[in-house]
Amino acid sequence: MNEVQLTIDEIKSIARDCLEGHGCNAANADAVAEIIAMAEGDGCHSHGLMRLGGYVAALKSGKVNGLAEPFTQQLAPAVIRVNGDSGFAPLALKCGRQPLIDAAKTNGIAALPLVNIHHFAALWTEIEPVASAGLCVMACTSYKPVVIPAGGSKPLYGTNPFAFGWPRGSSPPMIFDQASSVVARGEVMLAAREGHSLAAGVGVDADGNPSTDPDEVLKGALLAFGGHKGSSIAMMVELLAGALIGESLSVEAAVRDNNDGGPPQGGEFMLAMNPELFGDAQGWNARAERLFEEIVAQDGARLPGDRRYRCRREASENGVRISRSVYNKILEL
């Protein structure tokens, strides 16, 4: 038997105990465990228990503050900053969420820069609660340089995910969350772990030669999706989650990081908008639903996030199968 069957609650509990055992207080452990369990439940193993080793390494090395007490500061009527107190991102996000929602509901649009955090999670887990509160939401974060700017030769950008969420009343929101690289680094790590090859055009080895070997690509670099257009998106993410908010660019994060396997210190940018205050409070929802209907009416096309929500329903009934090797590594932790 190469797999272990676990419920979402069991996953959360395993993750929480492990993090508490390595120096997180209950609030921090709980916030991280929640998003790990959510990732596993949504079928995104690359952001699930597999990351626990990195979280633990970052606590062990002392670069992350497991007792972090994030706090907010109102920088302008529609800008609320969260200082993460050098902790993992999830508690900082929890701290900033309601202030962001309130500011967007009042002002129509509001921004939530997050600084002094260590980010290791999937953005969709972070924006879903904001979209579920009835807001249109965007978020992005940078990392360490692993993506080559279009036309260039050296990694400069992080995989720099950009996520967008749209509220759908009592249904789960429409959310996409996509790395600015052709594939996310987590997927390359997963391919390496499982011994799969990558598609051509995903990355290059340490010498800059195209490679489909995930181990070689992890030593080399990833390419931006869609050539110079994805590269522009990656650059925008550096500016929003770095320069704009007073946090590190990916190149700066890398220099400062101790490379213990955990996330570097960095920033995150989020903004939210209240569709009720954009001039069509009666019609916005129906019009969006019409668009979604047009998409799913096409054979082969699908709404972003649909697969995750299917996984979530399945996981809530039957739990999740975790690979035995990942599970054993966690028991060792």
Added chain:
Amino acid sequence: MNEVQLTIDEIKSIARDCLEGHGCNAANADAVAEIIAMAEGDGCHSHGLMRLGGYVAALKSGKVNGLAEPFTQQLAPAVIRVNGDSGFAPLALKCGRQPLIDAAKTNGIAALPLVNIHHFAALWTEIEPVASAGLCVMACTSYKPVVIPAGGSKPLYGTNPFAFGWPRGSSPPMIFDQASSVVARGEVMLAAREGHSLAAGVGVDADGNPSTDPDEVLKGALLAFGGHKGSSIAMMVELLAGALIGESLSVEAAVRDNNDGGPPQGGEFMLAMNPELFGDAQGWNARAERLFEEIVAQDGARLPGDRRYRCRREASENGVRISRSVYNKILEL
């Protein structure tokens, strides 16, 4: 001689006279002529005089109000809507620009939904003044369905450009402006006009088969850049420039449009942020400049917009060469 040499002022004057001759008042003619001249000066012929025929057609058919008097309405502390009064977009944008800048400077972030406009221009011409005022700015707009959703078979999205601008003090701002399709429709029109083939993977013919013939692709459909990721961006643009602000989706715009060659009625979405109010008023500029230096230090990599600014300097000294066939068509108008 297949080309005509014109100064930027001459281009503007030709465009203005032509538009006034077809029913625009001075304010509307001037606003459109300005962005046509700017496109030509920046080396973007597909958005220059070549579009004058479409503008004129839209005036002749009566679908566009050449005497439009756009007006703003404050929908929320940080949301100002412009109603374009069924005119071309440029005057509406002029009308909303300063209120957007003021709201962003005060609130930190602000949004400018534009409704009841006919949009036919390049977004970079529209966001540059906002970025030059010291703000970080995003904009997007939809069109008529010409792009197939990833995995699907029928056009649903417009080319749906998304643009981003970043202020650089007294230097021209960094701006990218990119269609959600692999190439912009204007480029396909230009290739058709000039008899060039398209690259593979750009579009399909009316039967859905891959084609490199621009005439066939204009009858068929374009593909989104970067597969499902560009397709998600295109969908986001539909939601922001359509559903969120109470304006048409591309599919709705198409149904309502008389297909006279001019732009359909639609919406545009813009937001702006004041980097001075995001927590690092002292450092944001230097950090962004560091990123830009890292990009241009790589052989082959370049900053988006650099080519345009080179063209602009060249055009301000030597004017612009316009193809004789385009020029003759304008004289006929």
